[in-house]
Amino acid sequence: MTDRRETWLFLLPGLALLVVGFIFPIARMLVLSVQGPDGHTVDQFARFFQDTFYPSILWRTVYLSALITAICAAIGFPLAYIMARSGPRVRLWLVIMVILPLMTSVVVRTFGWMVLLSRSGLIASTLRDFGLVGRSFQLMHTETAIVLGMVQVLLPFMVLSLLGVIIRLDPRLEEAARTMGCSFLQTMRRVVLPLAAPGLLAGSILVFTLSASSFVTPALLGGPRIEVLAGSIYKNVTQTLDWNFAAAQAVILFAGIALLLIPYLRLGRRAHG
Amino acid sequence: MSDLTLTNITKSFGKVEVLRGIDLTIRSGEFVSLLGASGCGKTTLLRIVAGLEGVSTGKVEIAGADVTDLPPEKRDIAMMFQSYALLPHMSVAENVRFPLRMRRVGTREEQDAKVKAALETVQLTHLADRAPRQLSGGQQQRVALARAIVSNPKVLLLDEPLSNLDARLREEMQVELIEIHRRIGLTTLFVTHDQDEALSLSDRVVLMNAGAIEQEAPPREIYDAPATAYASSFLGAANLVPARIAGGLATLADGQTLPIASGAPDGNATLALRQENVDFLSEGGLAAKVITRVYLGSRHRYILDLAGQTISVLAPASVMLEPGSEARIGIAPDRIRILPG
Numbered sequence: 001m002t003d004r005r006e007t008w009l010f011l012l013p014g015l016a017l018l019v020v021g022f023i024f025p026i027a028r029m030l031v032l033s034v035q036g037p038d039g040h041t042v043d044q045f046a047r048f049f050q051d052t053f054y055p056s057i058l059w060r061t062v063y064l065s066a067l068i069t070a071i072c073a074a075i076g077f078p079l080a081y082i083m084a085r086s087g088p089r090v091r092l093w094l095v096i097m098v099i100l101p102l103m104t105s106v107v108v109r110t111f112g113w114m115v116l117l118s119r120s121g122l123i124a125s126t127l128r129d130f131g132l133v134g135r136s137f138q139l140m141h142t143e144t145a146i147v148l149g150m151v152q153v154l155l156p157f158m159v160l161s162l163l164g165v166i167i168r169l170d171p172r173l174e175e176a177a178r179t180m181g182c183s184f185l186q187t188m189r190r191v192v193l194p195l196a197a198p199g200l201l202a203g204s205i206l207v208f209t210l211s212a213s214s215f216v217t218p219a220l221l222g223g224p225r226i227e228v229l230a231g232s233i234y235k236n237v238t239q240t241l242d243w244n245f246a247a248a249q250a251v252i253l254f255a256g257i258a259l260l261l262i263p264y265l266r267l268g269r270r271a272h273g
Numbered sequence: 274m275s276d277l278t279l280t281n282i283t284k285s286f287g288k289v290e291v292l293r294g295i296d297l298t299i300r301s302g303e304f305v306s307l308l309g310a311s312g313c314g315k316t317t318l319l320r321i322v323a324g325l326e327g328v329s330t331g332k333v334e335i336a337g338a339d340v341t342d343l344p345p346e347k348r349d350i351a352m353m354f355q356s357y358a359l360l361p362h363m364s365v366a367e368n369v370r371f372p373l374r375m376r377r378v379g380t381r382e383e384q385d386a387k388v389k390a391a392l393e394t395v396q397l398t399h400l401a402d403r404a405p406r407q408l409s410g411g412q413q414q415r416v417a418l419a420r421a422i423v424s425n426p427k428v429l430l431l432d433e434p435l436s437n438l439d440a441r442l443r444e445e446m447q448v449e450l451i452e453i454h455r456r457i458g459l460t461t462l463f464v465t466h467d468q469d470e471a472l473s474l475s476d477r478v479v480l481m482n483a484g485a486i487e488q489e490a491p492p493r494e495i496y497d498a499p500a501t502a503y504a505s506s507f508l509g510a511a512n513l514v515p516a517r518i519a520g521g522l523a524t525l526a527d528g529q530t531l532p533i534a535s536g537a538p539d540g541n542a543t544l545a546l547r548q549e550n551v552d553f554l555s556e557g558g559l560a561a562k563v564i565t566r567v568y569l570g571s572r573h574r575y576i577l578d579l580a581g582q583t584i585s586v587l588a589p590a591s592v593m594l595e596p597g598s599e600a601r602i603g604i605a606p607d608r609i610r611i612l613p614g
């Protein structure tokens with residue numbers, strides 16, 4: 001009886017935050033997206049799909065997020081494994097190193113990438129010196145730049161999700177696999193990777209949703225011509241002040257992410273058995 | 274042909290020398306147990322044979338081939354871990370099949386047959402499709418055993434495979450191990466710190482002490498004729514009593530004498546007296562003071578003070594002596610083992 005009440009009491013702050021900070025704005029957004037000058041309308045959604053412009057932005061958002069997630073997983077898994085298997089001191093330093101990008105402001109980070117990626121930047125000028133690229137070559141304001149910048153910021157989420165799982169795996173399982181004929185890489189593939197699946201799943205969901213909904217880094221590194229959906233929403237809210245259309249785009253992004261998450265969550269349920 | 278040869282193996286972790294020159298040869302099909310106190314380096318030696326740990330110096334040969342620098346997967350061994358190390362994301366049958374799959378042994382049908390045979394050996398056929406976490410400890414252990422024997426390795430390594438079991442299950446598993454070994458005859462190196470287990474299971478017992486081999490001999494021999502004081506105290510709780518030998522008599526520190534078998538050289542020596550070989554007499558023999566009596570069900574254990582040494586003696590439950598009283602004890606001369614020093 002009291003247990004019940006106490007549970008509710010514990011839930012209250014989080015629940016309140018969720019309602020005020022999430023449910024309410026989402027509901028408001030849903031309403032806005034179907035609001036027309038005279039009653040309810042789906043005009044905003046029709047406008048989104050009326051030519052290829054906005055769908056292509058949506059598509060770019062999805063595939064860039066997928067690419068970023070895949071790269072984070074590919075870099076994050078070995079990194080998390082090494083962290084899990086090194087001593088506590090080394091691990092601490094590695095964790096600090098991995099989350100360092102999160103501690104710097106997006107402006108500083110972007111500036112760093114500009115130094116590297118712009119037309120006069122390190123990479124472009126080096127490639128030019130070797131005669132590999134033309135004069136106008138630059139990586140700034142390309143999708144590559146967005147991917148690089150986003151991977152840098154989102155890698156910690158992947159690494160820490162994986163680390164939490166891998167660190168709990170018994171190293172003797174790997175040793176047992178070795179005595180049963182697995183090489184090191186086979187051990188990774190047959191033992192560590194399947195057992196780290198829950199962490200990989202959690203990390204992927206985090207990275208994917210965060211990258212699909214972020215707009216500052218893509219806007220700064222991708223430039224005005226390479227838009228992602230979140231950036232387009234931002235533009236509609238702050239520049240064209242077309243709130244209804246912005247809301248419709250937000251609903252589409254929200255629904256898109258939710259749709260992609262469903263099979264993932266299925267997988268997750270299986271991985272947890 | 275010897276199946277496993279270790280030559281002058283040493284191993285240090287940093288400055289700590291854990292193994293100090295191990296030489297050991299195990300014949301094909303032999304069952305050898307590695308016995309020793311906790312921390313004496315048994316597991317380390319086993320891991321070196323498996324290739325999970327490198328050597329500092331020395332050589333490991335399996336079936337005549339030098340494998341010292343080969344990684345574990347390239348050695349034809351199987352190892353059963355103390356913690357079983359069953360792969361939690363695979364069923365029992367998949368676990369047992371795993372070494373066959375990774376070593377590409379035969380076709381799928383042949384693998385099926387081998388998995389089935391191995392599971393029959395450990396009597397777990399009915400649980401083939403279970404996940405490891407749905408099994409009891411003893412069942413998991415048997416799966417681990419099936420997985421170790423399924424690929425018919427040149428050398429089977431068992432690291433205290435029975436240590437997590439209750440007494441009854443443990444005895445059952447010991448019988449099963451003997452049976453399996455009799456049937457398949459794998460060259461086996463078995464680590465334990467339980468001397469009864471070592472004596473009852475193996476063809477040969479290797480007693481380790483602080484990173485070196487103290488004595489290696491067949492069970493009967495090592496039990497009846499331990500070569501050193503350490504060996505006799507480790508095997509079967511022998512009591513060590515210093516004495517001076519002269520002319521077929523041993524003189525204890527307090528001047529009492531007892532007859533010994535002929536042949537022992539004169540001089541200072543240590544008498545090793547097994548607790549089950551000491552008899553209580555009504556008169557004669559040696560005088561000893563009763564310190565404690567411990568009731569063991571079928572027997573009593575007496576802790577006695579004999580010439581200033583504390584000794585432990587097993588007696589029938591009918592022998593009732595009060596602490597503080599004097600006991601008369603005797604030992605048959607041929608049951609006294611005389612160690613130099």
Ligand SMILES: Nc1ncnc2c1ncn2[C@@H]1O[C@H](COP(=O)(O)OP(=O)(O)OP(=O)(O)O)[C@@H](O)[C@H]1O
Nearest residue numbers: 286289291309310311312313314315316317318466
């Ligand atoms: N990786 C390691 N680093 C440093 N020291 C180690 C390492 N592994 C083992 N040791 C040391 O080596 C010694 C032997 O260890 P080992 O595990 O071989 O003992 P053991 O005979 O198997 O003991 P037990 O019966 O308790 O299992 C111990 O003193 C242990 O502290």
Ligand SMILES: [Mg+2]
Nearest residue numbers: 315316317432
């Ligand atoms: Mg050990």
